[in-house]
Amino acid sequence: MFSQKPVSPLLISENLAALKSEIPEGIALVAVSKFQPVEALQAAYDAGQRLFGESRVQELLEKIPLLPQDIKWHFIGHLQTNKVRQIIGRTALIESVDSEKLIDLIDAESSKAGVETKVLMQVHVAAEYTKFGFTPDELLDFFRRGRHRELKNTVISGLMAMATNTDDETVIRSEFRTASNLFRTISGEFFDEKGSFRTLSMGMSSDWPIAVEEGATLIRVGSAIFGERN
Numbered sequence: 001m002f003s004q005k006p007v008s009p010l011l012i013s014e015n016l017a018a019l020k021s022e023i024p025e026g027i028a029l030v031a032v033s034k035f036q037p038v039e040a041l042q043a044a045y046d047a048g049q050r051l052f053g054e055s056r057v058q059e060l061l062e063k064i065p066l067l068p069q070d071i072k073w074h075f076i077g078h079l080q081t082n083k084v085r086q087i088i089g090r091t092a093l094i095e096s097v098d099s100e101k102l103i104d105l106i107d108a109e110s111s112k113a114g115v116e117t118k119v120l121m122q123v124h125v126a127a128e129y130t131k132f133g134f135t136p137d138e139l140l141d142f143f144r145r146g147r148h149r150e151l152k153n154t155v156i157s158g159l160m161a162m163a164t165n166t167d168d169e170t171v172i173r174s175e176f177r178t179a180s181n182l183f184r185t186i187s188g189e190f191f192d193e194k195g196s197f198r199t200l201s202m203g204m205s206s207d208w209p210i211a212v213e214e215g216a217t218l219i220r221v222g223s224a225i226f227g228e229r230n
């Protein structure tokens, strides 16, 4: 339905097993299934995977009813404000909150629906100007103004970051380190030790080992599990 590419359940389960043997204990793995057919997600599910990441609202809403109901869906793409209402109550975590307007809307819609929504704030640390997210300064400013305390039905659970798409490991590491330092600063200044702010989502197929070394608690891996996207 989303891709004509043939699905090999065996390859997907082997990829997952290989990944899991490399990922250190305690690091959560989101299988990024955007553009993949439901058969590919089902294969990963059958191999034990329960966390999936999607980046488009329409695709997420089409997939949810076709797959087991105990899947935890993470939304990882840019979320347009006019689509917020449609996904409230459908996700375990919205990883990609990239503006104050968006978090206010998520909070308002969550209140209306009578649900609590967990989110990560997306921080822009990459050199590429196309990436969405708060700059580190904007994010610190958000918390200093106490904006997180104004939220009623939204729980800020941490940060999400993407590094520049480059082969230069030094660049990638330094961007992840910036995100990691910011994560610790915010956590220390604005949250209790036992509070909600615990997740640092960074690292994809090509750079997750560096992200883990720099303190990621959750990685988002797509092509290393499912193969290349069409």
Ligand SMILES: *Cc1c(COP(=O)(O)O)cnc(C)c1O
Pocket (backbone or CB within 6 Å): 032, 034, 055, 076, 077, 162, 203, 204, 205, 206, 220, 221, 222, 223, 224
């Ligand atoms: C697509 C995507 C990923 C996964 O990318 P891969 O290179 O396929 O592992 C991770 N995070 C976000 C935000 C994405 O959009």
